[in-house]
Amino acid sequence: MASANTKEIYGSLVFNEHVMKERLPSATYKSLKATLQRGAALDLDLANIVASVMRDWAIENGATHYTHWFQPLTGITSEKHDSFLSPNKDGTAIMEFSGKELVKGESDASSFPNGGLRATAEARGYTAWDPTSYAFIKDGTLCIPTAFCSWTGEALDKKTPLLRSMKAVTSQAKRILHLFGKDVSHVDVTVGPEQEYFLIKKEHYEAREDLILTGRTLFGAAPSKGQEMEEHYFGALREEVSAFMKDLDEELWKLGVSAKTKHNEVAPCQHELAPIFDRCNVAVDHNLLTMEMMKKLAPKHGLVCLLHEKPFEGVNGSGKHNNWSLSAPGMNLLDPGDTPKDNLQFLIFLAAIIKAVDEYNDLLRMSIVGAGNEHRLGGNEAPPAIVSIFMGEVLEGILDAIASGSEYVAPAAAKIDLGVEVLPQFAKDDTDRNRTSPFAFTGNKFEFRMPGSSVNISDANTVLNTAVAKELKGYADELEQAEDFDKAVVKLIKRTIRDHKRVIFNGNGYSREWEEEAARRGLHNEPSACEALGAFVDPKNIALFEQMGVLNEAECRSRYEVKLENYAKVRHIEAVTMLEMARRQLVPAASRYMGDIAKGMNRKKTACPGISCKAEEKVLRQLTNYTDAMSDAADRLEACVEKAERCEGALATARCYHDVVLPAMSDLRAAADAAESICGAEYWPLPSYSTMLFYV
Structure with a gap:
């Protein structure tokens, strides 16, 4: 049960600014703050003082070990635990933790995915403290958020390029604000990731090899009822789900994760948690913690958390809506204000984002690819694979007026009257929401709705930050040379809208008409993950990363290789899991059922010669056909997997898994699902969709 005093537990396991201010010597605290604001490296003497205080605080809160908590290219977090304990010669021990151990650690750089950056024999890698993301205590261990790089200096993680991209967008945004007469100390990228997930009963999960090994159901006939009644969305929480959510909230609050909103999502057994916005790298760290805690705490309530993008075919998949904005002290740079048409500062940042999304929509599409997301995009409330921007009628009207040089006439402010005196009237928003848009403006932020639920x-955010930084740089370079600043800004906004309006689309992103229109506009549409990944090594995009100091060419190519290899590995695991389940579970189950039916028929005929066995014969014929089809499909799938494994090169292998293995998997599933639909329920070895999604 959640604590009665949430304020007391919030951040209680975090070495945050409040703790630092309270415990560090005043001079040390001021020096640390100044160092972080300058973006400089920590002096070792300063680091030693911080480490000593951090150790004492951690031990007081039950920690016995410390770890550098980092994000290798696996997409999840990694940690190696070391004890504070240091034995003395007299048999006693002291607790030690130095500044050197705080700021730097060592790990094996070749054992993690690296895309060829490191050979097996080249093992040394380093972790480096990210002091802008607070250390925290988890399971009795002090966790220090860190970056991870190789001995030769290449980034081997996801945090390092993210921090570089944040630095890039900050420096360029400050240049733009300076031109508007606003010299600010910093500009922050802020992110609020909404996390969708499924909860099913632990006993059902443990009975399905596919869920255990792949995170999704590889087999499963459609239930009689899905999500068509729409009663689950925002519905009352199941008792065990409510208890889990309360437990999750409390554990996250202790870790300083500002979990704010929780509710049932559209699909049965699907839910969502949304936090308050935070600085981009902190929001990422907190989201990774959130996913970890979801999976850890669910079994305590007899549940299992599924974070796969499409664990159940035929119902909504799970995404992670990435709400993204820019802020400076006292300002949200994406707030249109009361009169957005007169707000040049807002419009220049808006124009830069529009241009960035248009110029690099292939790169944005690439940033969210994955085997799981490939199943999700394009329907059931997931956006399509075509990247476009939803602006809403009012903002689009303003942009059109600016581009054409015409006068914009704002619609009269509308009120919504519900026709009942006791209910309040309220102002109507300028625009509706568009659930089919991949990148939607929602008042004072953009909601990037394409990322999948399981991803880091x-x-x-690295791609988005980098692309926006590049366009802001181009704007700043141009405007700094302008003789008439206001006229130059308007001219720049006009040109951007005229040249990049093709990426703005307010309609139905699911429609066939939009696919055709997007093709006419020249927008990228790569439904296949392995084809979309090609954007990573496009010379234009490599040049972008290198120009903005985010990734060099070798780092881009390594990540391309890692993502292709990951795609192929996921598909391989899914395929061989299907083969094992079909041959060792499903075909034998169907055969047992048919054998018992045949025995029953013989008993009927013996007891009453000439009696009709039409129903039994019909089931036998149908199930025999489906079982034969299953067996044949399994043989074809096995041959397809062998073909894929013979391919040379990561791209050829990934393509073969997509083009050859996936269709064979679909054929096997179709035969098995048809068999399930007529096999006796007590014979079928897998919990059905109805059982898993509508448990009581």
Whole structure:
């Protein structure tokens, strides 16, 4: 049960600014703050003082070990635990933790995915403290958020390029603000990731090899009822789900994760948690913690948390809506204000984002690819694979007026009257929401709705930050030379809208008409993950990363290789899991059922010669056909997997898994699902969709 005093537990396991201010010597605290604001490296003497105080605080809160908590290219977090304990010669021990151990650690750089950056024999890698993301205590261990790089200096993680991209967008945004007469100390990228997930009963999960090994159901006939009644969305929480959410909230609050909103999502057994916005790298760290805690705490309530993008076919998949904005002290740079048409500062940042999304929509599409997301995009409330921007009628009207040089006439402010005196009237928003848009403006932020539920959102934010930084740089370079600043700004906004309006689309992103229109506009549409990944090594995009100091060419190519290899590995695991389940579970189950039916028929005929066995014969024929089809499909799938494994090169292998293995998997599933629909329920070895999604 959640604590009665949430304020007391919030951040209680975090070495945050409040703790630092309270415990560090005043001079040390001021020096640390100044160092962080300058973006400089910590002096070792300063680091030693911080480490000593951090150790004492951690031990007081039950920690016995410390770890550098980092984000390798696996997409999840990694940690190696070391004890504070240091034995003395007399048999006693002291607790030690130095500044050197705080700021730097060592790990094996070749054992993690690296895309060829490190050979097996080249093992040394380093972790480096990210002091802008607070250390925290988890399971009795002091966790220090860190970056991870190789001995030769290449980034081997997802945090390092994210921090570089944040630095790039900050420096260029400050240049733009300076031109508007506003010299600010910093500009922050802020992110609020909404996390969708499924909860199913632990006993059902443990009975399905596919869920255990792949995170999704590889087999499963459609239930009689899905989500068509729409009663689950925002519905009352199941008792065990409510208890889990309360437990999750409390554990996250202790870790300083500002979990704010929780509710049932559209699909049965699907839910969502949304936090308050935070600085981009902190928001990413907190989201990774959130996913970890979801999976850890669910079994305590007899549940299992599924973070796969499409664990159940035929119902909504799970995404991670990445709400992204820019802020400076006292300002949200994406707030249109009361009169956005007169707000040049807002419009220049808006124009830069529009241009960035248009110029690099292939790169944004690439940033969210994955085997799981490939199943999700394009329907059931997931956006399509075509990247476009939803602006809403009012903002689009303003942009059109600016581009054409015409006068914009704002619609009269509308009120909504519900026709009942006791209910209040309220102002109507300027625009509706568009659930089919991949990148939607929602008042004072953009909601990037394409990332999948299981991913580390560093990739998406790194690309977005870098692309926007590049366009802001181009604007600043041009405007700094302008003789008439206001006229130059208007001219720049006009040109941007005229040249990049093709990426703005307010309609139905699911429609066939939009696919055709997007093709006419020249927008990228790569439904296949392995084809979309090609954007990573496009010379134009490599040049972008190198120009903005985010990734060099070798780092880009390594990540391309890692993502292709990951795609192929996921598909391989899914395919061989299907083969094992079909041959060792499903075909034998169907055969047992048919054998018992045949025995029953013989008993009927013996007891009453000439009696009709039409129903039994019909089931036998149908199930025999489906079982034969399953067996044949399994043989074809096995041959397809062998073909894929013979391919040379990461791209060829990934393509073969997509083009050859996936269709064979679909054929096997179709045969098995048809068999399930007529096999006796007590014979079928897998919990059905109805059982899993509508448990009581």
